[in-house]
Amino acid sequence: MEDLALLLARWQFGIVTVYHWLFVPITLGITWMVAIMETSWVRTRNPVYLRMTKFWGKLMLINFAIGVVTGIVQEFQFGMNWSTYSRFVGDIFGAPLAIEALLAFFIESTFLGLWIFGWKKLSPKVHVFTIWMVAFGTMASAFWILVAGSWMQYPVGYVLNPATGRAEMANFLEIITSKMLWAQFPHTIFVGFATAGSVMLGVSAWHLMRKQHVEVMRKSAAFASVALLVGSLGVAMTGHWLGQVMVEVQPMKMAAAEALWEDEEPAAFSLFAVGDKENNRNAINVAIPAGLSLLSCNNLDCEVRGINSLQAEMVEDHGPGDYIPNLFVTYWGFRLMVGSGTLMLIIGALGVLFHIRGTLPKRRWFLVAALWIGIAAGFLGNAMGWIFTEMGRQPWVVYEVLLTRGTNSPTVAAGWVWISLIGFSVLYGLLAIPAVYLFVKFAKAGPGEETSNEDVAASMVY
Amino acid sequence: MEQGILNLETLWFVLIGVLWIGFFFLEGFDFGVGILLPFIGKDDTDRRVMINTIGPTWDANEVWLLTAGGAMFAAFPEWYATMFSGFYLAFFVLLVALIVRGVAFEYRSKNPTSEWRTMWDSAIFIGSAVPAFLFGVAFGNLVRGMEIDAAGEYVGGFWALLNPYSLAMGVASFVLFTLHGALFLSMKAKGDVYERAVAIAKPLSIAATAVMAITMIWSYVQADGGAIPGLLPVAAIVLLGVVVWLVYSKLFAWAFVFTGLTIVTTVAAIFIGMYPNVMTSTIDPAYSLTVFNASSTTMTLRIMSVVALIFVPIVLAYQSWSYWVFRKRVGREDVTSSVY
Numbered sequence: 001m002e003d004l005a006l007l008l009a010r011w012q013f014g015i016v017t018v019y020h021w022l023f024v025p026i027t028l029g030i031t032w033m034v035a036i037m038e039t040s041w042v043r044t045r046n047p048v049y050l051r052m053t054k055f056w057g058k059l060m061l062i063n064f065a066i067g068v069v070t071g072i073v074q075e076f077q078f079g080m081n082w083s084t085y086s087r088f089v090g091d092i093f094g095a096p097l098a099i100e101a102l103l104a105f106f107i108e109s110t111f112l113g114l115w116i117f118g119w120k121k122l123s124p125k126v127h128v129f130t131i132w133m134v135a136f137g138t139m140a141s142a143f144w145i146l147v148a149g150s151w152m153q154y155p156v157g158y159v160l161n162p163a164t165g166r167a168e169m170a171n172f173l174e175i176i177t178s179k180m181l182w183a184q185f186p187h188t189i190f191v192g193f194a195t196a197g198s199v200m201l202g203v204s205a206w207h208l209m210r211k212q213h214v215e216v217m218r219k220s221a222a223f224a225s226v227a228l229l230v231g232s233l234g235v236a237m238t239g240h241w242l243g244q245v246m247v248e249v250q251p252m253k254m255a256a257a258e259a260l261w262e263d264e265e266p267a268a269f270s271l272f273a274v275g276d277k278e279n280n281r282n283a284i285n286v287a288i289p290a291g292l293s294l295l296s297c298n299n300l301d302c303e304v305r306g307i308n309s310l311q312a313e314m315v316e317d318h319g320p321g322d323y324i325p326n327l328f329v330t331y332w333g334f335r336l337m338v339g340s341g342t343l344m345l346i347i348g349a350l351g352v353l354f355h356i357r358g359t360l361p362k363r364r365w366f367l368v369a370a371l372w373i374g375i376a377a378g379f380l381g382n383a384m385g386w387i388f389t390e391m392g393r394q395p396w397v398v399y400e401v402l403l404t405r406g407t408n409s410p411t412v413a414a415g416w417v418w419i420s421l422i423g424f425s426v427l428y429g430l431l432a433i434p435a436v437y438l439f440v441k442f443a444k445a446g447p448g449e450e451t452s453n454e455d456v457a458a459s460m461v462y
Numbered sequence: 463m464e465q466g467i468l469n470l471e472t473l474w475f476v477l478i479g480v481l482w483i484g485f486f487f488l489e490g491f492d493f494g495v496g497i498l499l500p501f502i503g504k505d506d507t508d509r510r511v512m513i514n515t516i517g518p519t520w521d522a523n524e525v526w527l528l529t530a531g532g533a534m535f536a537a538f539p540e541w542y543a544t545m546f547s548g549f550y551l552a553f554f555v556l557l558v559a560l561i562v563r564g565v566a567f568e569y570r571s572k573n574p575t576s577e578w579r580t581m582w583d584s585a586i587f588i589g590s591a592v593p594a595f596l597f598g599v600a601f602g603n604l605v606r607g608m609e610i611d612a613a614g615e616y617v618g619g620f621w622a623l624l625n626p627y628s629l630a631m632g633v634a635s636f637v638l639f640t641l642h643g644a645l646f647l648s649m650k651a652k653g654d655v656y657e658r659a660v661a662i663a664k665p666l667s668i669a670a671t672a673v674m675a676i677t678m679i680w681s682y683v684q685a686d687g688g689a690i691p692g693l694l695p696v697a698a699i700v701l702l703g704v705v706v707w708l709v710y711s712k713l714f715a716w717a718f719v720f721t722g723l724t725i726v727t728t729v730a731a732i733f734i735g736m737y738p739n740v741m742t743s744t745i746d747p748a749y750s751l752t753v754f755n756a757s758s759t760t761m762t763l764r765i766m767s768v769v770a771l772i773f774v775p776i777v778l779a780y781q782s783w784s785y786w787v788f789r790k791r792v793g794r795e796d797v798t799s800s801v802y
Contacts, residue, residue, distance in 0.1 A: 065568035068521065069561040075531055079546025080553055083615075086546075090539020091758040098532030099769055105528055106777045109521035110784050117518040121787050166539075168759045409547035411615045420554040427558055431565060438572050461797055462510065462517040462571050 008417040009081040009408045012424065014387070016073050019428050021386050022379055023067035028142060028189065029196025030060045031135040033227060038128045047451045051216050052223075054456045055447035056200065057131075061116065062438045066431060068109070073424065075101075081417065085397055085407035091168045092158055092175065093148050100144035107137035119457035127453060139189060146185050147176055152398050153389070154180035154249045160401075167401065183245045187238035191382065194231030194344050198370075198378035200224035201351055203443045205367035205374075213446040214361065221360055225351025228374070232345035239341065240295065247296045247304065250399060252314070253392035255307045256325045257334035258292055259285065267292035267304035275327050280308055318400070325394045333388035340381030347374045470763040471753040474537035475740070477770060479733035481533055485526035486597070486639075486725050491718075492520045494643015496563065496590025497636075499583055502647065502658040509583060510571060510797040515650035518788045520567060522781055524560070536766055540614055540756035541740040548608060548616030548741075549600055552623060556596050563589025591636065598635025602628030605732055606684055607750075610743035614751055627677075627684050634670075634677040638728075641666040641705070642721045648714035652793040660714055667709045667717070671702040674724070681735075694731035698724050 034057050041049035075097060078086045086093075111133035118127055157174030158167045169175070201224035207217040247254045254260075259273040261281050269291025274284040290300040307324055314323040347370055354360035361367075397404040450456050495516050503509030516523075534542040546553060562585040570582030606627055609618035644666055647659035678695035701724040708717035736742065740756050743749035757763065 061568060062572070065565050069564040072524075072528065072560055072564075073557050075528055075535075076546060076553055076557060079531075079535065079542045080550050081547075083543035083547035086535065086543040087539055087614075090535055090542065091762050094532065094534075094536030094539055094542070094758065095762055095766055098529065098536040098766065101525060101529040101532040102769065102773050102777065105525040106522060106781065109525050110519075110777075110781050113518035113521060114784050114787060117514075118787060169762050169765075172761070172765050409543075409550070410613075411617055412547050412550050416550050416620075419551065423554060423558060427561065431561070434565070434569055438569060441573070462513045462567060 003405075005412060005414040005417050006405060006408045008414055008421050009412075010404070012081060012417065012421040013077065014390070015421070016070065016077065016424055016428070017390075018383050018386055020067065020070040020074060021382055023063050023070070025188075025192045025195035025378075025382050026063045026199055027060070027067050027196075028138050028192025029194070029227060029231065030056060030063065030200070031131065031138050032193070033196055033200065033223060034060055035128070035131045035135045037223070038131055042124050042128045048215055048219060050450050050453075050456065051447040052220055054450055054459070055216065055442075056220070057115075058442050058459075059203070059439060061112075062435060062442065064112065066435050070428070080420075081409055081412065082407055083409035083411075085402070088166045088402055088407065089152075089398060091166060092151060095169070095172075096144045096147040096151075100141055100148075104137050104141035104144060108134055108141065111137065116460050119453045119460055124453050138192075142188050142192070143185055146181055146188060150178055150181040150184045151175055153184075153393055154178055154245075155398050155401050167398070179245050180242075180249065183238060183242040187235060187242050190231050190234030190238055191385070192231070193227045194235050194341075194348070195378040195382060197224045197226075197228030197231050197348065198344055198374040201228055201347070202371040202375040205370040206443070207446060208361045209364060209367045209371075211361075216447045218361055221351065222355045225348055225355055225360075228344060228348030229352050230348075232341055232348050235341050236345060239338075243295055244297070250393070251305045252307070252310045252323065253325065253330065253389075254296070255305060255310055256327050256330040256392055257388065258304075259327055259331045260292065260304060260306045261308050262306040263303060263309050264292070264306060265303035266290040266301045267296065269295060270331075273331065275331070277327065314400075321395070321403075323395060325392050330388055330392045333384045333391065337381050337384040337388055340377040340384065343373060343377040344381065347377075470760060470767060471537075471757045472737075473767065474533070474757070474763055475733070475737060475753045478530060478533050478537065479729065481526055481530035482733075483726050483729045485523070485530055486635075486729055487722050488523035488526060489520070490594075490639040490725055491642045491646035492516045492523055493590040493594040493639045494641065495647060496586045496643070497594060497640045498643055498647070498659070498662065499587050499590075502644075502655055502662065503583075504654070504658075506576070506579060507794050507797060508655050509579075511651055511653070511655045511792050511794055512647065513567060513570070513586070514792045514797055515647060517567065519781075519784060521564070522784065524564070533766070537758055537763060538740055538751075538753065538756045539758060540751050544610065544614055544616055544741050544751060544756075545604075548618075549603075549623065551620050552596055552600065556593055559589045559592035559596075561589075563593075594639040595632040595636045598632035599623065599628045601635070601729075601732055602631030604736060604741070605631070605681060607742035607744040609745055610741050610749050610751065611745060612749050614741075614749070614756075616741075627680055630673075630677045630680060634673045637666065637670045637673050638702075638721065638724065641670045642718070642725065645705075645709075645714055645718035645721055649718055650791055652791040654794075656791075660709075660712070663709050663714065663717070667702070667706045670721075671699065671706055674702050674728075675699045678728075681731075694727055694734065698727045698731065701727060 034053055037049050037056065038053040041053055111130045114130040115134060118130060156178050157169065157171035159170045161168045201221055204217045204221035204224055207213050208221060258270050259275055259282055260267060268287035268289050270285055270287045272286045273282045276283040292304050293300055293302045296302060296304050311323050350366060351360065354363055354366060393399055395403055397407050495512055499509055499512055503512050566582040566585035566589060570579050603623055608616055609622065611617045641663065644659045644663040647655060648663060651659060678699055681695055701720050705717045705720045708720060738752045738754065739750045740753060741751040
């Protein structure tokens with residue numbers, strides 16, 4: 001059954017990618033945080049910064065390991081599960097993946113090795129340089145994978161070659177300057193800061209509640225709050241911008257996110273809806289008048305296209321078919337993403353405010369909220385954002401160019417996909433146990449008493 | 463159409479060969495160290511010494527694989543698609559192995575209990591042994607040719623991949639990488655680990671020479687005299703013979719260089735032998751994927767060439783620097799401290 005193999009391959013992509021994406025945003029942000037901390041240590045020689053560097057650096061490494069190894073699957077699975085897709089897009093999609101490995105993975109892995117093992121062998125200045133390179137490498141990695149990913153959302157700079165039946169590169173510059181990319185990339189980077197900030201604030205809060213390691217944790221909480229506030233503000237702004245790009249180039253995704261069936265002028269922003277897909281309408285919808293117009297075009301009266309007319313238009317352009325993404329997933333995914341982001345923004349803002357007032361360590365309710373709500377919102381927001389943007393693209397794998405159906409590997413039977421789907425799911429589930437165990441263990445153990453780079457060296461080796 | 467060899471397709475075929483050579487040369491000894499972990503690492507401290515000899519650099523070594531895979535996708539999408547879907551279950555096992563191994567390096571010493579460490583040490587051993595074997599099997603199949611149909615899809619199923627010749631290639635790569643790892647330890651470890659590494663290098667060098675001699679001669683037969691070119695496989699056997707002599711003369715660093723040269727020569731032989739095919743069809747030679755019918759467009763290859771020309775030398779420079787930084791031998795005194 002061909003369609004079963006397709007379905008399983010999609011589930012596999014979803015599972016391994018969302019899992020990978022639970023760890024990667026932390027990496028994206030925390031490498032920068034550790035780099036800033038170590039720079040502060042080198043510049044001020046205040047050992048508190050060294051202890052922060054080591055403490056958060058350890059947690060960074062525990063997290064980094066899972067992100068790295070699950071990343072290998074990402075690169076292999078296009079060929080393994082999606083060979084038809086790979087043949088169709090390879091001319092465009094392969095290049096950013098190869099460039100990511102060459103430009104980003106080598107930097108990350110080499111300089112992370114130097115950072116972990118170089119505490120005694122490198123001068124403090126060179127040592128801090130290595131973590132900056134890692135931070136830069138993670139950012140470069142995000143950029144190049146988003147070159148590939150955003151092209152699937154908004155294909156530009158290509159031609160369809162009828163002779164080979166595939167998409168071929170026509171303009172590389174257009175691909176790496178695509179407006180979708182330059183909305184997604186900053187959005188992703190800010191997400192990294194916000195997520196790392198929420199995790200760091202949560203861990204700091206845990207210690208502050210217990211009034212232990214106060215010096216290190218107070219400073220860490222301040223760092224984290226700023227990262228969380230700046231990150232979430234950036235996420236909101238770039239998200240708004242990304243939404244406007246989406247309205248323009250993927251109106252169906254926005255209509256699905258809003259469960260907006262008919263064209264509206266002005267369009268309302270839905271707060272809660274129960275869909276009635278049989279009759280192409282909502283059974284219940286609570287909405288803010290003109291809210292969606294405001295989000296889509298910064299004014300209160302523009303028209304926003306609805307699902308029904310977009311579906312009709314797509315049938316006209318691409319032939320008969322159902323071009324509506326899964327509305328339940330996109331509608332609620334979008335809301336959970338935005339809701340999580342809002343919670344993070346509030347926690348970040350309060351954290352900064354309380355820090356400025358000097359009352360942060362005493363506000364127990366805030367510390368509890370930062371620990372449980374902040375961290376949960378970080379993970380939930382990331383997972384939902386990813387699921388929303390990928391599911392909202394369906395039924396297309398390359399938007400309005402190639403349907404997902406039929407792009408999986410024709411020679412890979414459903415039985416094989418079952419094996420790898422179950423295998424990876426079980427493996428990833430099992431790996432979460434030691435990862436969380438070690439993270440919690442080192443998080444609870446707290447910082448040490450180091451006063452020099454040499455003191456850190458011994459605790460870093462394998 | 464006769465294309466000659468002065469074209470971008472051939473350049474990228476060569477570059478991908480170079481990336482695989484780099485991967486096998488570098489990660490080869492990482493695999494070897496992992497395979498030897500239970501045999502040379504008699505106690506926890508010894509095992510930590512071994513792991514720390516490759517600790518700073520193993521991950522960057524593995525990136526050679528990711529770059530090779532990415533480059534195949536970018537330069538030869540048809541090759542990437544056919545090979546990765548064709549080796550589906552084998553690559554699934556390979557990925558599982560690489561995943562547990564990578565996590566194991568990072569996690570095994572972060573908890574002191576012996577159950578914890580034993581578990582991750584097993585992961586390192588399995589995660590090193592399985593890929594060391596599977597890569598040989600995979601390349602054996604590339605040399606031998608696979609059942610590629612008119613659409614360029616592999617239709618031979620899973621069990622056909624486990625043919626005797628490819629399995630022999632798997633054994634050869636396994637033994638060769640193990641030897642490469644022992645010789646790496648002879649340069650990077652001191653104390654008991656060093657002593658045991660050089661002791662085990664002796665029988666390993668003889669075994670590697672024997673296994674490689676068998677598979678290389680088999681290659682001539684297997685390939686109908688066509689797929690494996692001229693004297694390169696013979697050169698690989700001779701180089702390994704030199705390794706035996708160097709090991710018995712206690713010139714271990716030189717022996718390491720020569721196992722490295724053996725890897726270079728063998729992979730080069732495989733690539734030169736395949737050219738211009740990248741996936742040889744055993745159903746009909748006309749179905750074979752070649753560097754010309756499997757490649758990306760000239761524009762993509764040009765862009766990739768510019769990127770590679772600029773960044774490969776930079777990568778080589780800083781990766782070499784990291785080896786220079788960690789040039790000293792690792793001993794028990796380097797790893798006796800607490801992990802906190």
